[in-house]
Amino acid sequence: MAGEWAQVDYSIYHTKDQVFEEVEQLVAANPKIMRLDEVVAPEERTPSTPAYASPLKVVTVEPGGLSNNHNKKLRLLLNYGEHGRELITVEVALRLLASLADPGPALARSVQRGHSPHLLKHLLHSSVFKIVPMENEVGRAAVERGQLCERKNGRSVDTNRNWEVHWGFKEKDYDPKEEFPGTRPFSEPETAAMLRVAQHFKPHVWMNAHSGMEALFMPYDHMAHIPEGTAALATQDVLQQLNNISCGGRCAVGSGGKSVGYLAHGTATDYMYERLGVPLSFTWEIYGDTKAHFNDCFRMFNPVTQAQFDEVVGNWTDAVFAHRVWH
Ligand SMILES: [Zn+2]
Structure with a gap:
């Protein structure tokens, strides 16, 4: 049977090394608006802690020109590749x-959807993005060695269960192979570095890209309801518009805990919303083949044809240019 499972087609997908080569080339070609940093959070190590490192590569994009003061700008923190097997998110x-290096075509598509070109340009120039193209580099390397179902980091921790909101709480169907939350909140270098970025950057928008289904999730992941108040209503409104723009109206929209049918504890989106007060906090689940066999992981989490790949990558790139995301 295993011979029938879909494999990664590297004529369509980039390898991990190619991803970072391309990132470095883009940053080098656009030094006025882009910078690449490696973020490492100081680690509390005990002698029994095995050595493990995974610096977080963060691209800062400031379309109005790189500056040291982001106080007056709209700040967006966008995370991709948190789960190794979800290669498609990294392609986005x-x-x-x-597209941020050369925003003309994406802006033109946004104008076609009825947005004012002047407003879009103004918004773009008043924004600063921090983009993590591949949070989980070690997990991704395992996928490229053939472990196509690998989702966790290099220490078998699901970093999207490693945040300090309702951390470590286990549902009846808890599966340590899939969602081991680590030995304590922020035990993992990927999570600790992301926390550091968020604490310094103070984003207005947090977006965590995943695949496996088509859905747009807002808080809460750990409770089966959405928060009260205007920020939650605004989030819901943005997600409904994105559903039309990028998801063909097929996405489930709502709180992760309610819409997905299972509760998740210790997630980044809940932490960003509840502890850091990020007003627009959401998870975009951008693609899924829910009919795929559960062992056919590449197919379950990633488009297998060039046409599907182009559609998903295009749609979810354009989602970031939907001007409602920038307000
Ligand atoms: Zn995921």
């Missing part, structure tokens, strides 16, 4: 970086 990050 690459396309997004290319």
Whole structure:
């Protein structure tokens, strides 16, 4: 049977090394608006902690020109590739970086959807993006060695269960192979570095890209309801518009905990919303083949044809250019 499972087609997908080569080339070609940093959070190590490192590569994009003061700008923190097997999300990050370097075509598509070109340009120039193209580099390397179902990091931790909101709480169907939350909140270098970025950057928008289904999730992941108040209503409104723009109206929209049918504890989106007060916090689940066999992981989480690949990558790049996301 295993011979029938879909494999990664590297004539369509980038390898991990190619991803970072392309990122470095884009940043080098656009030094006035882009910068690449490696973020490492100081680690609390005990002698029994095995050595493990995974610096977080973060691309800062400031279309109005790189500056040191982001106080008056709209700040967006966008995360891709948190789960190794979800290769398609990393491809969206690459396309997004290319689109931010040359925003003409994406802006033109946004204008076609009825947005004012002047407003869009103004918004773009008043924004600063921090984009993590591949949070989970070690997990991704395992996928490229043939472990196509690998989702966790290099220490078998699901970093999207490693955040300090309702951390470690286990549902009846808890599966440590899929969602081991680590030994304590922020035990993982990927999570600790992301926290550091968020604490310094103070984003207005947090977006965590995943695949496996088509859905647009807002808080809460750990409870089966949405928060009260205007920020939650605004988030819901943005997600409904994105559903039409990028998801063909097929996406489930609502709180992760309610819409997905299972509760998730210790997620980044809940932490960003609840602890850091990020007003627009959401998870975009951008693609899924829910009919795929559960062992056919590449197919379940990623488009297998060039046409589907182009459609998903294009749609979810354009989602970032939907001007409602920028308000
Ligand atoms: Zn995921």
